[in-house]
Amino acid sequence: MKTLPDNPNLDHLRQQAKDLLAGLRDADPTATLTQAQAALAAQYGFRAWTDLKTEVDRLRGQADTADPALARAIADRYGLGEVVGEMRSVARPDDTGRRWSLPTDQGRWAVRTMDTWWPIVDAETDVALQQAAAAAGVLLPAPVRSRAGNIVESIDGHSWRTYEWLHSGPPLSAPASSSVTREVGRILATIHGLALPVDRISPWHRSRLSAVGWPELAATATAARASWAAALREAVPTLTDLDAVAPDGPAPEPVLTHNVLGPASTRLAPDGRLVVVGWEHAGGQPPSWELGNALLDWTVNPGGGVNTAGARALVDGHRAKAGALPPLDLGMFRGAVHSLANYVFGQVQTALDTHETEDRRYADRSVRHLLSNLPTRAVLEQLLAVATSAHRRPPSPSSLGHPTVH
Known part of the structure; x- marks a missing residue:
């Protein structure tokens, strides 16, 4: 089931529905946006688009805010610059941890806890894969090493990873075009x-x-x-x-x-x-x-x-x-x-x-x-x-x- 972000945006959902419509029309050229919206609502676990909109209204503005001292500690450990805004949660915890957005004077960064991470390979190995994929033309947010050269750092009792923030739209849906x-x-x-x-x-x-x-x-x-x-x-x-x-x-x-x-x-x-x-x-x-x-x-x-x-x-x-x-x-x-x-x-x-x-x-x-x-x-x-x-x-x-x- 798809998961709504902590501060959902109805415009993002409308864009997801339009992207989904392109995939539905591959099989049925007569598919409508209303059908795509209903299908997207079902993927989020709701019976109808109106139910999904109601949930968006309920959740809007409920993102968690991290302790400013924690935000500064992460920024300092990874050399991200001076914190210029609140560090806010992006989504509910998943099977790895929780994603956060951290703004500094050097840009925006994607940071996440790794407390429930069950690694199949170690962090250095997955970073080597990311770097090789990026060099081969795959677009991805670049992983960031700490000042000490580490991918994963322990800060305030949690394990953390950091990535460059790469501006993009909402997650895609199936069937895709x-x-x-x-x-x-x-x-x-x-x-x-x-x-x-x-x-x-x-x-x-x-x-x-x-x-x-x-x-x-x-x-x-x-x-x-x-x-x-x-x-x-x-x-x-x-x-x-x-x-x-x-x-x-x-x-x-x-x-x-x-x-x-x-x-x-x-x-x-x-x-x-x-x-x-x-x-x-x-x-x-x-x-x-x-x-x-x-x-x-x-x-x-x-x-x-x-x-x-x-x-x-x-x-x-x-x-x-x-x-x-x-x-x-x-x-x-x-x-x-x-x-x-x-x-x-x-x-x-x-x-x-x-x-x-x-x-x-x-x-x-x-x-x-x-x-x-x-x-x-x-x-x-x-x-x-x-x-x-x-x-x-x-x-x-x-x-x-x-x-x-x-």
Whole structure:
């Protein structure tokens, strides 16, 4: 489920809806902005656009403000200049920590806590990947080292990282337009082409991290009288069938890669280029697995349909940059299926363990949204068929250049 920022902006949501409309019109040229707004509201876990607007009104102006002494300490430790405004939270905490915006006389900086960071590779390794990707033409906020040369610093009892603030629009949404997905494919191929070594596949993608079965988890939710327990029981056959797509066993060789390059990790810069964020989850993954994950994240319509034009464009963009595609078979979705299973289990467990009113409200809405939007084996098979057909035809002329995304 998409997460609203701490100080949401209705204009940003309108822009997200317009971006989403471009993707919907790839499949249905008659799609309207009203339909796009309704689809976007659903992605945020709301029944209608008016409900989403009401939530924006409720949250506006509720960003947290950091202690000025903490802001000065971070600015001093990282050599960011003199603080000239309040350090404000950007969004609610995620699985890594919390993002903040810090203005100084040298500009604006993106700082974030790393207290709940579960690193797949160490910070120096993910920074090396970012630097190599940037040198190869991927647009991203540059990581900032402290005065002591460190990426992560402990300040006021928290671990921190800092990035340059790169002005961009709101996160993108799926299904994205074919112009966006083509560029996503190109970026993935660029990162894969770096061929940076890594010693293992990300555990998140390699296998299920919990031995608890789906029926047992559903029984636990039912016993806890969770509001979404029935939805979880109904989802058990789908989740079980997806598990069968991703059996344990030998896997292709991984490369060091972004690992979570979905719409939430991508923005549009003012010049129309894609900005890639979220490199803290970098790790090892076979290129074919990450390509499968991208197809699932970027080209599935609300209700489970596939944006065929977007999927073909993503494959075209990857092939045009790489010169060839990794193996295309159902096994390419193995990492996506494992990561989805781990995410579902984590979200369900969080909702069961959360008791504070606001956090529980958010967690329950997130789980209901997640369970109502699970992909199926049929969707994966359709994505594979589209990718295979795209592989057999010559790349489109538009995939051979470096177009600006609109």
